[in-house]
């Protein structure tokens with residue numbers, strides 16, 4: 001199983017932290033998968049990150 005590189009929450013946008021956009025590539029989410037919980041740098045609360053499912057298209061992948 002491929003290891004997912006976990007994104008740095010400090011570099012994510014508000015949309016990514018709210019689960020509206022992919023935390024890995026920034027694309028608007030339609031089908032998503034959970035990456036797990038990370039501390040929100042703005043509120044210090046834990047937020048769940050989401051990413052494209054089954055995988056990112058690669059269009060904007062870093």
Ligand SMILES: [Zn+2]
Nearest residue numbers: 022025052056
């Ligand atoms: Zn993605």
